[in-house]
Amino acid sequence: MSIETNILEQIKKYETIIIHRHQRPDPDAYGSQCGLAAIIRMNFPDKKVYQVGENVHGLSWIAEQEKIEDDTYKEALVIVTDTANQPRVDDKRYTKGKYLIKIDHHPNEDPYGDICWVNPHASSCSEMIMDLVNAVEGQLTVPDDAARMLYAGIIGDTGRFMYDATTPHTMRIAGQLMEHDFEAAKINQKLDSIALPVARLAAYVYENMTITENGAAYIVLPREILEKFEIKDASTAPIVPLLGKIIEVKCWTILVQQKDGSFRLRIRSKGPVINELAKEYAGGGHPLASGAFMPDGEKIPEYIKKLDAIAAGYTGESND
Ligand code: AMP
Numbered sequence: 001m002s003i004e005t006n007i008l009e010q011i012k013k014y015e016t017i018i019i020h021r022h023q024r025p026d027p028d029a030y031g032s033q034c035g036l037a038a039i040i041r042m043n044f045p046d047k048k049v050y051q052v053g054e055n056v057h058g059l060s061w062i063a064e065q066e067k068i069e070d071d072t073y074k075e076a077l078v079i080v081t082d083t084a085n086q087p088r089v090d091d092k093r094y095t096k097g098k099y100l101i102k103i104d105h106h107p108n109e110d111p112y113g114d115i116c117w118v119n120p121h122a123s124s125c126s127e128m129i130m131d132l133v134n135a136v137e138g139q140l141t142v143p144d145d146a147a148r149m150l151y152a153g154i155i156g157d158t159g160r161f162m163y164d165a166t167t168p169h170t171m172r173i174a175g176q177l178m179e180h181d182f183e184a185a186k187i188n189q190k191l192d193s194i195a196l197p198v199a200r201l202a203a204y205v206y207e208n209m210t211i212t213e214n215g216a217a218y219i220v221l222p223r224e225i226l227e228k229f230e231i232k233d234a235s236t237a238p239i240v241p242l243l244g245k246i247i248e249v250k251c252w253t254i255l256v257q258q259k260d261g262s263f264r265l266r267i268r269s270k271g272p273v274i275n276e277l278a279k280e281y282a283g284g285g286h287p288l289a290s291g292a293f294m295p296d297g298e299k300i301p302e303y304i305k306k307l308d309a310i311a312a313g314y315t316g317e318s319n320d
Pocket of ligand 1: 289
């Protein structure tokens with residue numbers, strides 16, 4: 001039995017299915033989680049299907065998360081989408097079900113779950129949900145609203161088909177989703193729109209960033225700057241790609257200070273592999289898109305030096 005068929009068999013077996021995704025969700029986390037939930041609801045209307053985790057205001061146009069009681073987990077199948085490692089699962093009750101399935105597209109550093117289906121070559125976890133649908137040929141119908149959510153997930157994780165992980169297969173899946181009744185262009189525009197405070201912060205970032213000799217760029221965003229621009233940590237996502245637009249930049253990082261003084265590191269690259277560096281700072285992720293953490297600012301200079309060395313050692317092409 002293929003892994004996809006096995007996943008469908010488990011879905012058929014359980015009356016209650018609870019779907020989780022990662023903390024600090026992005027459109028792919030929401031899209032894969034809620035898209036899968038909508039598919040299961042449509043094909044198995046008698047099942048109770050829940051999508052759980054913190055509700056994030058900026059993503060409510062994709063879907064809303066649900067509050068459930070601990071008891072609901074008793075006889076449930078739990079599926080976690082788009083979440084590489086267990087500490088990042090939003091809502092720690094994900095272990096309380098009868099059976100656990102991991103569906104993810106990050107490097108499989110933490111292979112948790114009774115079934116662990118991971119494809120690090122997929123552009124997004126939303127693409128994998130469509131791979132599941134296609135693999136079980138005709139057994140799962142996709143409602144239009146699920147197509148909309150999955151399309152948003154693919155658009156989010158590929159930066160509107162710009163990033164490396166976009167494959168011909170990704171485009172075929174996106175095309176398959178666009179056959180459904182939703183406005184794809186609206187989603188593209190939505191994911192490209194920024195609030196005015198973010199636009200003003202973008203100007204600050206371009207004014208104040210540093211580009212090292214070897215093409216590593218960085219900016220530190222301390223609390224006072226975030227407060228001045230009235231920006232919350234969750235709103236920094238549109239800032240992240242900005243430094244990469246600069247021709248000379250090969251890899252870059254944005255250090256966002258948190259309320260407790262610690263830093264969230266967001267790291268991106270056009271070629272040099274940066275996820276090993278992320279692992280050195282309590283993080284991880286994809287080779288060209290990772291995240292990490294620092295308890296305080298003490299190690300920032302050392303970290304920037306390492307990023308610069310990665311840029312210096314890169315001999316492949318970036319687009320400069
Ligand atoms: P972000 O900059 O938070 O959007 O993260 C970029 C990528 O790195 C995402 O694919 C995340 O899954 C991954 N990532 C971010 N933070 C961490 C972390 N603390 N541990 C492992 N992976 C992470």
